[in-house]
Amino acid sequence: MDTLNGIACFIRSAESGSFASAARVLGLTPAAVGKNVARLETELGVRLFQRTTRRLSLTEAGEAFLRDVQGSIDQLDGAMASARARTGGPAGVLRVALPYAFGREFIVPMLDSFLQAFPAVRPDWRFDNRPVDLIADGFDVAIGGGFDLKPGVVARALAPAQRILIASPDFLGRGPPIVTPDDLAGREGILIRSPQTGRIRDWVLTRREGGEVAIALDRRVVFDDPDAACHAAALGMGVALVAVQSALPWFERAAVVRVLPEWWVEGGNLSLYYPAQHLLPQKTRVFIDHIVESFRIKDLPTRFSARHPAVC
CATH class of the missing domain: 1.10.10.10 (Winged helix-like DNA-binding domain superfamily/Winged helix DNA-binding domain)
Known part of the structure; x- marks a missing residue:
């Protein structure tokens, strides 16, 4: 031993x-x-x-x-966890990393039904917009986008991670109409700093008919939190570029509207990340299955699309 x-x-x-x-x-x-x-x-x-x-x-x-x-230790740990689960079911501390507002708005509501099904699992969740090092930090699962897929980690896509432009009706009424991407030039922008690099990326808009164009907003405000960017947009401070899932709650409150509805930014996928083990602990496997099924039931892959009517 x-x-x-x-x-x-x-x-x-x-x-x-x-x-x-x-x-x-x-x-x-x-x-x-x-x-x-x-x-x-x-x-x-x-x-x-x-x-x-x-x-x-x-x-x-x-x-x-x-x-x-x-891989040998992971396999042994997984085998021992599976053996224990055959008699006691999924159990133990489940460490999950997920973004602040997205986790609170969409993942926390999935937790109650999970705990009812698996009462011996004890969630220990960390809310942070920055990608974690899944292995080094000891997490069972991470949820988010833009993670570096390091050796020993696999990703399971949950939904598209597309970004859209939003603003308040009041802000749009104070200036010339924004009809084409060229009309963004000189307008106040609410931009988000990359949690991975700390820099502001130069995003490129695309549309379903084809074509690409760079976003030319002025850097009026810079945040590191998408929910704060949505809040600032709702208060009329400018045009924000945020992920669809970040904007959805603000659309539902009628606090913001879509700017250039035919255009969006492709941002890869929102994914589940977990260790690449042949035998995952039962607590991890059932949680992954629960999140995937909850996304399906709530139709989140469709709702998080930039083409969904709710955000157009």
């Missing part, structure tokens, strides 16, 4: 780049992780890591050993 503990500590440390990050995932102290790895090195007779005060780096022997054992 000591050898298995050492291998688990080695794999998590290699994946995250530090004993401290591995300790958070494994529920140990950094000192315990370091001692387990040291004992494993002694048992193997090779040094697996080059250690500095700032980071860990794999030795050549460590890289070879990681290739040989990576």
